[in-house]
Amino acid sequence: MSANLRRCGWLAMMVAAMLWLTHSRSLFPQESASIIVVRMTDGMKFVPDRVTIHVGQTVKWVNEAEDGGVAHTVTTNPEKVLDPNHVSIPDGAQSFDSGNINPGRSYQYTFRVPGLYRYACAPHEGTMRGEITVEP
DSSP states (O other): OOHHHHHHHHHHHHHHHHHHHHHHHHHOOSOGGGEEEEEEOTTSOEESSEEEEETTOEEEEEEOOOTTOOOBOOBOOGGGSSOGGGOBOOTTOOOOBOOOBOTTOEEEEEOOSOEEEEEEOGGGTTTOEEEEEEEO
């Protein structure tokens, strides 16, 4: 096989690979890079407690408590917290509530409406509050 033919074959493979990568990204727009992780700690904190994302992105809250640790929640529902001023959602958005998230478990939510979301962990509301700013 001539050197020119080998170069053409190599170039054709590279172009095909680049086309496949470009096409596969359009098939799977929700890439893992668009998932933002917020940790829930034994120290009764959300880390980080303030996040800025774009419409369509997902936030995943992970309870990192050790086995035997406490369950946490993530809620924007004012009926689930002691002080309804600790939670809020923008106009047009729906409230969300994770229920109990046991150690080693997670909850995720995809944000569809821009604005400021203030959330809390209902059992640990005094120290576990956070904010998500969703930009268009």
